[in-house]
Amino acid sequence: MANNNDLKESLISKPSNGKDAVKKRRFRRVKSAPLAELIPGDVDGSAASARISESVFGSLHPSLIGVAAYLFIYLVVGVICFYLVRDHIIGQKTNDVVDALYLTIVTMTTVGYGDLVPQSVSGKLLACAFVFIGMALVGLVLSRGADYLVEKQEALMVKALHMRQKLGPSDIMKEIETNKSRYKFILSLIFLLILIMIGTLFLTFVEKLDIVDAFYCVCCTITTLGYGDRSFSTKGGRLFAVVWILTSTICLAQFFLYLTEINTEKRQKYLVHCVLTRHMTNVDLEAADIDDDGVVNAAEFVLYKLKELGKITQDDISLMMEEFEELDVDQSGTLSVSDLALAQSSPQAKGSTSSQGRPC
Numbered sequence: 001m002a003n004n005n006d007l008k009e010s011l012i013s014k015p016s017n018g019k020d021a022v023k024k025r026r027f028r029r030v031k032s033a034p035l036a037e038l039i040p041g042d043v044d045g046s047a048a049s050a051r052i053s054e055s056v057f058g059s060l061h062p063s064l065i066g067v068a069a070y071l072f073i074y075l076v077v078g079v080i081c082f083y084l085v086r087d088h089i090i091g092q093k094t095n096d097v098v099d100a101l102y103l104t105i106v107t108m109t110t111v112g113y114g115d116l117v118p119q120s121v122s123g124k125l126l127a128c129a130f131v132f133i134g135m136a137l138v139g140l141v142l143s144r145g146a147d148y149l150v151e152k153q154e155a156l157m158v159k160a161l162h163m164r165q166k167l168g169p170s171d172i173m174k175e176i177e178t179n180k181s182r183y184k185f186i187l188s189l190i191f192l193l194i195l196i197m198i199g200t201l202f203l204t205f206v207e208k209l210d211i212v213d214a215f216y217c218v219c220c221t222i223t224t225l226g227y228g229d230r231s232f233s234t235k236g237g238r239l240f241a242v243v244w245i246l247t248s249t250i251c252l253a254q255f256f257l258y259l260t261e262i263n264t265e266k267r268q269k270y271l272v273h274c275v276l277t278r279h280m281t282n283v284d285l286e287a288a289d290i291d292d293d294g295v296v297n298a299a300e301f302v303l304y305k306l307k308e309l310g311k312i313t314q315d316d317i318s319l320m321m322e323e324f325e326e327l328d329v330d331q332s333g334t335l336s337v338s339d340l341a342l343a344q345s346s347p348q349a350k351g352s353t354s355s356q357g358r359p360c
Contacts, residue, residue, distance in 0.1 A: 067141055074130075074137055078104030081126050088120030094235040102238040108134030109249045111221055114228030142253055181265055185258040192255050195248040196222070202244070203230075207237050222248040275308045 082089070082100035092115050093099050103116045107130045118124050196218055203214035209230065217230035232241040280288075288296045288304035296304075306312045327335055329342040 070137055070140065074108070074133065075101065075104055078108070078130055081130070082123075085118065085120060085123040085126060088123045089116055089118050091116040092233055094233075094238060098235055098238050101242055102232070104130065104134075105242050105245050106226075107131050109138065109245055110135065110224045111226040111245060111249070112224075112228070113226050113231040115231045115233065138250065138253075141250055142257070181258060181261045185255070185262055188251060188255040188258050192222075192248070192251045195244065195251055199244055199248060202237070202240055203232075206240070207232060207234060218248075221245055222252045224249060272309060275305060 079097065079100045082103050083096055086096050086100065089099075089103070099116060105111075106113060106116070107127055110131060118127050196215075199218040199221070200211070200214045203209045203217055204211050207214070209217065213230055219225070220227050220230070232238045284304070285296055288300050290300050290303070303312070303317065307314065324335070327339055327343045329339050329346075332339075
C-alpha cells in the first residue's frame with residue numbers, strides 16, 4: 001500500500017508546541033465507539049458522570065426485571081406443584097403452602113436438608129426437574145441480578161472510604177472503574193458476614209438452637225452442604241428461610257466469583273508489568289519492524305507491545321488494515337472526509353450494507 005510509513009506515523013503523533021498542540025489533544029467521540037468512562041477536559045463533570053451512570057445502571061434494570069420475573073414464575077410453579085403432591089412428601093411439616101415454598105427454595109439452592117422428602121414417583125420427578133431448572137436460575141441471578149445490587153452500593157462505599165476527601169461524581173466513577181473488582185469483593189464480603197450474623201441470631205432466638213448449632217446450620221446452609229441434622233422447623237423459620245437461603249447462597253457464590261476475578265486481574269497486571277519492563281532485544285526489534293526497514297517507529301512499537309500483552313493479534317491487525325485499504329480510496333495512506341464519501345458511495349459499500357441489513 002502506498003505511503004505505508006505515513007500511515008504508521010499518523011497512528012501516534014506527537015503534539016507540537018503552541019496552539020496546534022492543544023488542537024491535536026482534543027477527544028472525539030463516534031456513535032459506534034464505546035462510551036468513554038472519563039473524558040479529561042469535560043466542561044461539566046457532573047453531566048459526564050450522569051451519562052456514565054445511565055449507561056452502567058440503566059442497562060441493568062431490564063436484566064434485573066427479567067431475573068425477578070423468572071424467579072417469581074419458578075417459585076409460583078414450584079409452590080403449586082409441591083402443594084399438589086403434599087401428601088406424598090414426608091417429614092416435619094408446618095403449613096402446606098409454606099412447606100411447598102420452603103421445599104422449592106431448598107431444592108433450587110441444592111441445600112437439601114432432608115427434613116422434607118418426596119416419596120412418590122411424581123414427587124421425585126418434580127424434584128429432579130426443579131433442581132436442574134433452579135440451578136440454571138441461580139446462575140442467571142448470579143450473572144445479572146446480584147451484580148446489580150452490588151454495583152448500586154459501590155458509590156456509597158467509595159464515599160465512605162474517602163470521607164475526608166471531597167470527591168465529585170466524576171472522581172467517584174473513576175475510582176469505581178479503577179478498583180471495581182476490589183470494591184465488589186469487599187461489598188460481597190460485608191453482605192456475606194451480615195447474612196451469616198442474621199441467620200445465626202435468627203436460629204438462636206427463633207428456632208431455639210444453641211449458638212454453635214446455629215452457626216453450624218448457617219454454614220451448612222450457605223455452602224449448600226445440608227446435612228439435615230439442623231434445619232428450619234417452625235412456620236416462621238421457614239418463611240424467613242425462603243428469603244435468607246436464596247440471598248446467602250448467592251452471596252457466597254458471588255464472593256468466590258469476585259475473589260477469582262481479583263486474582264485474575266493481579267495476574268494480568270503482573271503480565272503487563274513484565275512486558276512493559278522487559279528490555280528490548282535485537283530479536284524483539286526485528287519482530288516489531290513491520291515494514292522491514294530496519295527502524296521501529298512509535299506505531300510499530302505500540303502494536304508489538306499490544307500483541308505481547310495479548311490485547312491484539314496479527315489477524316486483528318490484518319483485518320483492520322484491510323478495512324483501511326478499502327476506505328483509503330485515493331491510496332494516500334491517510335483517511336479524509338472525501339475518502340469516506342467515495343468509499344460509502346461505491347457499489348461495494350452499498351452491497352455490503354444491504355447484505356448486512358443495518359450497520360452495527
